[in-house]
Amino acid sequence: MEVAIIQEGDIWVLCPKGELDAASSIVFDEAIEKAEAQGAQKILIDFEELEYISSAGLGVILSHLDEFEEKHIKLAICSMKPKVANVFEILGVDRLLNIYHNRSEANAYLNEA
Amino acid sequence: MRLNLHIPYDSRYLSDLRRFVWRALRPLELSEITLNQLVLAVDEVCSNLIIHVPAAATDRIAVEIIVQDEWLTIEIVDTSGRSTFDMKEYVPPRIQALIRSRRKGGLGLRLVRSIMDKVDVFEREGCRVWRLQKALVSEKAS
Numbered sequence: 001m002e003v004a005i006i007q008e009g010d011i012w013v014l015c016p017k018g019e020l021d022a023a024s025s026i027v028f029d030e031a032i033e034k035a036e037a038q039g040a041q042k043i044l045i046d047f048e049e050l051e052y053i054s055s056a057g058l059g060v061i062l063s064h065l066d067e068f069e070e071k072h073i074k075l076a077i078c079s080m081k082p083k084v085a086n087v088f089e090i091l092g093v094d095r096l097l098n099i100y101h102n103r104s105e106a107n108a109y110l111n112e113a
Numbered sequence: 114m115r116l117n118l119h120i121p122y123d124s125r126y127l128s129d130l131r132r133f134v135w136r137a138l139r140p141l142e143l144s145e146i147t148l149n150q151l152v153l154a155v156d157e158v159c160s161n162l163i164i165h166v167p168a169a170a171t172d173r174i175a176v177e178i179i180v181q182d183e184w185l186t187i188e189i190v191d192t193s194g195r196s197t198f199d200m201k202e203y204v205p206p207r208i209q210a211l212i213r214s215r216r217k218g219g220l221g222l223r224l225v226r227s228i229m230d231k232v233d234v235f236e237r238e239g240c241r242v243w244r245l246q247k248a249l250v251s252e253k254a255s
Contacts, residue, residue, distance in 0.1 A: 019131070022160035023124035029217070052131070052149070054156050055220035062208070063217045083149040090150070090227050091220060093208065 003031040011110055012040040013103075017049040020057035029060045036064075041073055042110045046103055048079035053087050062093065074098075078106035114180040119173040120159070122166040122193065130176065131156055137178045138185070141249060150228045151185070151247065157221035158189050158243050164218070166193050183250045189243040198234045198241065 001024035004015040012035040016028055035043055045061070047053075061077075068075055078100040080088070088094040100106040118133045120126040134152045143151070159174055172192040179186040205223040226232055231246040 019128060021124070021127050021131075021156060022164060023127055025217070052152075054153060054160065055224050056160065056218070059211075059217040059220055062212050062220075063215045065212045066215050083146050086146045086149065087153065087224070090224060091208065096208065096212075 001027055003028055005031055005034060011042045011044050011107065012038070013044045013046055015046045015049060016057075019052040020050060021052065021054045022056040025054075025056035025060050028057060029063075032060065032064055036067075036071075036073070041071075043068075043073060043075050044103070044106050044110060045075070045077045046079050046106075047077065047081070047084055048103075050081070050084055053084050055087075058087065058091065058093055061097070065096070074110050076100060076106040076109050078103050114178070116178045118176045120176070121173055122163050124160065124163050127156055127160060127163075130159055133176070134178065134187075141180065141185070143249075151187075154225045154228045154245055155187055155189065157225050158245070161221050162189070162191050162193070165195075167195055180249070183248060185247045185249055187245040189245070190237075191241040191243070194239065195241065200232060200234045 001016060001018040001020055004017070006013045006015065014031050014035065018024070020028055032043070065075070076098045079102055080099065085094065088097070088099070098109055100109065116137045118130065120130050131152050134155045135148065138148055138151055155176065159176070162174055175190040175192065177188045179188070203222060205226070206219045211219050225245065229245045230248050231244070233244045235242055235244070
C-alpha cells in the first residue's frame with residue numbers, strides 16, 4: 001500500500017491506495033503523523049483507491065481522533081467503496097466520523113467556518 | 114468442498130491469505146460485501162495470531178475452508194503452542210474508550226464476532242483452533 005499526500009490550500013489530502021491491513025497500517029499512520037507534524041488543521045482522507053481495510057486501518061484513524069479534538073484538527077473521509085464503508089458500519093464507527101460521498105462534499109465541510 | 118492453506122507467522126503473507134479465501138469463496142456467489150466480510154474475518158483472526166505470536170514460533174498457521182450443508186466453516190489452527198483463549202470471557206472494547214486511550218488495536222475480534230454466526234476457540238492436539246461459522250442460506254446474492 002502507498003499513501004499519496006497532497007496539500008491543497010490549507011487541506012492536507014491523504015490518498016491511500018491498495019489494501020490497508022495489519023502489515024500496511026504503519027504506512028498510513030505515518031502519513032497522518034506527517035500531516036500533523038506539518039501543522040495540518042484540516043485533513044481529508046480520500047479512500048477512492050482503497051480496495052480493502054481491516055481493523056488495523058480503522059484503529060489508526062480512531063487512535064488520532066482524541067488528539068485531533070484536542071488540537072482542533074478537522075477530519076473528513078470521502079469516496080469509500082461500499083465494501084470499505086461496510087467495515088466502518090459493522091462497528092458503528094461511521095457515526096463517529098465525518099464521511100462524505102465525494103471530495104467536493106468533504107471539502108465543503110472542511111471549509112465551513 | 115475443503116481447501117487448505119498454511120502461512121507463516123508473518124504479516125507480509127496476509128495478502129496471500131486474503132486472496133486464497135476470496136478465491137475459495139467466490140464460487141458461492143455471495144454478494145461482494147458478504148465476501149469481503151468473510152475475507153476480513155479470517156484476516157482479523159490471523160493478524161491477531163501474528164501480532165501476538167510467541168517469539169519462538171517457527172511453525173505455520175493452518176487455514177481450512179469447509180462448505181457443507183449450507184454452512185461455511187473456517188478453521189484456523191494456531192500451532193504456536195500458546196495457552197488457550199476463553200471466548201466466553203471476551204468483553205468487546207467500547208469504541209469511546211479506545212478513542213480516549215489512543216490505542217491502535219482492539220477491534221479485530223469484535224469485527225469477527227459481528228460478521229460470523231458462530232465463533233469458537235478450543236484446543237485440539239496441542240493447538241488452539243479458531244472455528245468461524247456462517248450460515249450460507251440467507252447470504253447468497255440475490
